[in-house]
Amino acid sequence: MKILVAIANHGTGNRHYLDRLLAAYQAMPVDVHVVILSNIPKDVGLGVEVRVGVPSKNPWSLPFAHRALFLERLEAYDYFIYSEDDTLLTWPVLEAFIRAETVLEPSELSGFLRTEQGPDGRLYYSTCHSFFRWLPDSVRVRGGEVWARYSNEHSACYAISQKQLRQVIANGGFPTEPHEGRFDMLCSAATDVYTNGGLERLVSVDRLSAFRLPHLPNKYIGRYGLPEEEMEWQLAALREVAAGRLPRGELLDPETYLPGCHGAKLYRELADPVFTGWLAEGGRKILVWGAGDGLFEQGLARLGNTVSVIPLNSIVGECCRHRGLMVVSEESAGADADVVLLRDVLQVVDAPEKLIEKARGWLRSGGQLMVRVPNFYTARLHRLRWKDPRFDMAWDWKSMGARPWTRGGLRGLLHAGGFASSSVQGMVEPHLAVRNRRTLGLFSRWLTDGLYVQATRR
Numbered sequence: 001m002k003i004l005v006a007i008a009n010h011g012t013g014n015r016h017y018l019d020r021l022l023a024a025y026q027a028m029p030v031d032v033h034v035v036i037l038s039n040i041p042k043d044v045g046l047g048v049e050v051r052v053g054v055p056s057k058n059p060w061s062l063p064f065a066h067r068a069l070f071l072e073r074l075e076a077y078d079y080f081i082y083s084e085d086d087t088l089l090t091w092p093v094l095e096a097f098i099r100a101e102t103v104l105e106p107s108e109l110s111g112f113l114r115t116e117q118g119p120d121g122r123l124y125y126s127t128c129h130s131f132f133r134w135l136p137d138s139v140r141v142r143g144g145e146v147w148a149r150y151s152n153e154h155s156a157c158y159a160i161s162q163k164q165l166r167q168v169i170a171n172g173g174f175p176t177e178p179h180e181g182r183f184d185m186l187c188s189a190a191t192d193v194y195t196n197g198g199l200e201r202l203v204s205v206d207r208l209s210a211f212r213l214p215h216l217p218n219k220y221i222g223r224y225g226l227p228e229e230e231m232e233w234q235l236a237a238l239r240e241v242a243a244g245r246l247p248r249g250e251l252l253d254p255e256t257y258l259p260g261c262h263g264a265k266l267y268r269e270l271a272d273p274v275f276t277g278w279l280a281e282g283g284r285k286i287l288v289w290g291a292g293d294g295l296f297e298q299g300l301a302r303l304g305n306t307v308s309v310i311p312l313n314s315i316v317g318e319c320c321r322h323r324g325l326m327v328v329s330e331e332s333a334g335a336d337a338d339v340v341l342l343r344d345v346l347q348v349v350d351a352p353e354k355l356i357e358k359a360r361g362w363l364r365s366g367g368q369l370m371v372r373v374p375n376f377y378t379a380r381l382h383r384l385r386w387k388d389p390r391f392d393m394a395w396d397w398k399s400m401g402a403r404p405w406t407r408g409g410l411r412g413l414l415h416a417g418g419f420a421s422s423s424v425q426g427m428v429e430p431h432l433a434v435r436n437r438r439t440l441g442l443f444s445r446w447l448t449d450g451l452y453v454q455a456t457r458r
Helices: 015-026 059-072 091-100 162-170 185-195 228-242 273-279 295-302 314-322 352-362 379-387 407-416 430-438
Strands: 002-008 031-038 049-052 079-084 108-110 113-117 123-125 140-142 145-148 157-161 200-204 212-214 285-291 306-311 337-343 363-374 419-421 425-428 448-457
Touching: 002 015, 002 059, 015 031, 031 059, 059 079, 059 185, 079 091, 079 162, 079 185, 091 108, 123 228, 145 228, 157 162, 157 185, 162 185, 228 314, 273 295, 273 337, 273 363, 273 448, 285 295, 285 314, 285 352, 295 306, 306 314, 337 352, 352 363, 352 407, 363 407, 407 419, 407 448
Parallel strands: 002 031, 002 079, 031 049, 108 200, 113 212, 285 306, 285 337, 337 363
Antiparallel strands: 079 157, 113 123, 140 145, 145 200, 363 448, 419 448, 425 448
16 A cells, blocks of 8 residues: 655744654555645655645645645555645544545545644544534435534545545546635645545544544634534434434525635524623523524523524534523424524525514514624625625625625514514624724724614514
C-alpha cells in the first residue's frame, strides 16, 4: 500500500503542530510519502518533500496546490490524503477509513469529524456548530452499522482511494483553480471531493470515535463545539431513526444561499437578551416552533416558564428531552399557549403566512406571538454587497434562500395573520453600541443584527 500525503503549511507559525503530524505519518506501518505545500522554502526533515508555490495571489489559495500534485502522481499511489497542518490523522483512524471501504457503497466515502480537548479534559466536536446538523433522512445501515451524513463536510482533512479520486476527477469535482463559493478557499479545497465529485460523505454513527481528528490548537474551546456527552444524545437518536422509531423529516432547511449561509437558522442557540427580558417574570406557558438542541429553551424554563418545543428534527428533539423540555408535534401542541416564540425561522420557511396562521391557533385568546428575524440590511451586509462579488444577487427569497424582512413587512405579515402588533425593535450588536450612542441612535437600523416584534392575538 502506497499513500501520498499533502499538508498545507503556510509560513512558520504552526511548525510545532506540523512536526506532530509528520511523526504520526512516519510511524504508519505502510509506505507513506509526505509533501509539504508551502509559500516559502523550509527544511522539515529528511525524507519529507517540500513543494513551494501558492496557486494564486491570495495566500488562502495554498491548499489548492495539492490538486496538481495528486493529478501528477495519480498512478503511483493507492490512497491520497490532504490535510491542514494542525489536524492530526493517526494510523488507527486511517485504518478505520480503509476498512470502511469494504462496507460502504462505491458512491459513498467515509468522512471524519474534528475534535478539540478542553483544559478539563472534556472532548468537544468543533465540526458541530451553528446551522450544521445530522441529516435524519440520510441515516442508513451498512455492514450492520449505522452511518449518516453530517452537513458540515469540512474537517480540514480528507482521505480518498485512487479509484474514488478517479471518479471525482471524471465528475469534474477536482479543479486545480482556486475558488470559493458559499465557504472560503480553505473549506472549498478540503470539501470539493464531497460536494462536487459525485460521492456522498458518510460518518460512522456506531464507531464515531474511530473517525475523530484532533484539532491540535484547541482554539475553539469556549467559542463553539458540541460536548461529547451531547453528541452521544444525538448518536442514540440516529440509531432510533435507523430502527424506524424516530421520524426522518425536518421542519425546514436551515441554510441560506448566501456566502457562509448568512442568516441561517442555528441549531445551537444561546440566550437572547430581548426574549429574556420579555419573559423574565416567568409563569408563562411557552411553545417554541423550530427549536434547536434546546439550550436556549432550557434557559427560558429556568426563568420559571413552562416550555414546550416543536423541534427542527427528531435528532435535536432528543436533546430537548434530555434538557427536560416537553417535545410535541404540531398536531399535539394544543391551543392554550400564553406565548408562541419564533426565533429566526420566518426568513427560511417556505410559507411564513401559514406558520403565522398555525401560531395563532396554538395561542389562547390574548396570547402573544414573539418573533425574531435576522436583519439583512445591516451596514456590514451593505458593504459586502458592494465589495464581495459572491453577494452580488437579487435580495429576494429565490436568490438568497431567505426572506429579507423589513419592519413594515413584519408588521403587515402579523396584521394579516390576526395579530395586533407592537412596534418592531432591533438590538444593536454589542460591539457597535458605542457608535450607536454617539450617533444618537439615528443609524440603529443599520447596526442591529436582528429585528424583534411582540404581537397579541386578536
